[in-house]
Amino acid sequence: GIQVEQSPPDLILQEGANSTLRCNFSDSVNNLQWFHQNPWGQLINLFYIPSGTKQNGRLSATTVATERYSLLYISSSQTTDSGVYFCAAVNTDKLIFGTGTRLQVFP
């Protein structure tokens, strides 16, 4: 089956810093989603991005489907950005999740 890998596994930032999270997937997928899991466990949709670039405030994402990767950019990070970021490949409507990047932002 499809494998989804994320890097780095852990990231520690000071408030205001920028970061890039990477997601690689092993095979062609129908689509790709990025989620933020907050400290209370809620999975929050960030992007649904099969290809190209999308932006939402301080966050943006780029997926290059032909090269099987996606990037999530966080600019001017805030403490509320802390949590775990997951990418998930959409395969026949099911989500295949990566193992996540745990982000900690300190003031």
Added chain:
Amino acid sequence: GAGVSQSPSNKVTEKGKDVELRCDPISGHTALYWYRQSLGQGLEFLIYFQGNSAPDKSGLPSDRFSAERTGGSVSTLTIQRTQQEDSAVYLCASSSKRVYGQFFGPGTRLTVL
């Protein structure tokens, strides 16, 4: 509410007991999914319902797990004869062809003693 809701939020049970977990999807969403999140296995797919089609049960870990969706809306995930390895957070999601992506509920944390 506007989002996916799940109940109970927490469930503690004894090994061997049966449990039922409930999911109310976003109104109008035709697709409903169950996933679980555990320390050892990460986030994994369990079962998927789309409209009136037969569900995709390919992720269910054993025949102790079953799910149904009544009236194309509410879904119940049942775990029979619970085992300690069933302890996890069970997440429900729904989606619509009109709104891209799957939207998740807050989850049910199941602890099997």
